[in-house]
Amino acid sequence: MPLSEHEQRLLEQMERALSADDPKFANAMRGSRHGRSARRRLAVGVVAVVVGLVLLLAGVSTSRIWLGAGGFIVMLAGAIWAFSPARGTGARTDAQPGPAAARRARPGRARRSGSFMQRMEQRWDRRRGERW
Known part of the structure; x- marks a missing residue:
């Protein structure tokens, strides 16, 4: 069932508003050559x-x-x-940093010192201290 002219105009207005508000999302939803x-x-x-x-x-x-x-x-x-x-689909844009960059850029999280085992021992000691 085709859309009426009024419905088509409303849909076009909604598309324009979406493109203006969030162009990145609108481009993703529009469908690209990558999908084909x-x-x-x-x-x-x-x-x-x-x-x-x-x-x-x-x-x-x-x-x-x-x-x-x-x-x-x-x-x-x-x-x-x-x-x-x-090929070429794995390339990241500047707007989407990789996971390593996201780990470095986390606010409020300081870099932990010590080896993995030392951190696990510290956690164990803290848990034992909470229970006893």
């Missing part, structure tokens, strides 16, 4: 897995080990291709 390329990548990977499975079964049924091994390799490559991110 991820779906295409998944589809190619699934096709490669199916072709590899067919080759594997053909190799097993004809007792040709090289064909079965090739089918397995094609299946493995297809699965890796389907579920690995495309």
Whole structure:
């Protein structure tokens, strides 16, 4: 059921207001080429897995080990291709710092001194002191 003209105008106004308020979120919701390329990548990977499975079964049924091994390799490559991110998608922007930067930038949290075991011993001592 198509939207009426009034509903379309309201929807466009809401989109403009959202873009003005939070452009980053609006761009994420708008849908990008990344989503299409991820779906295409998944589809190619699934096709490669199916072709590899067919080759594997053909190799097993004809007792040709090289064909079965090739089918397995094609299946493995297809699965890796389907579920690995495309190049360049792992790059971070300045607006989104990495996890190490987020740990360094936490306010109100001082850097702890000592080794891991020393900190665990201190925690243990504190807990024992609270109970006794």
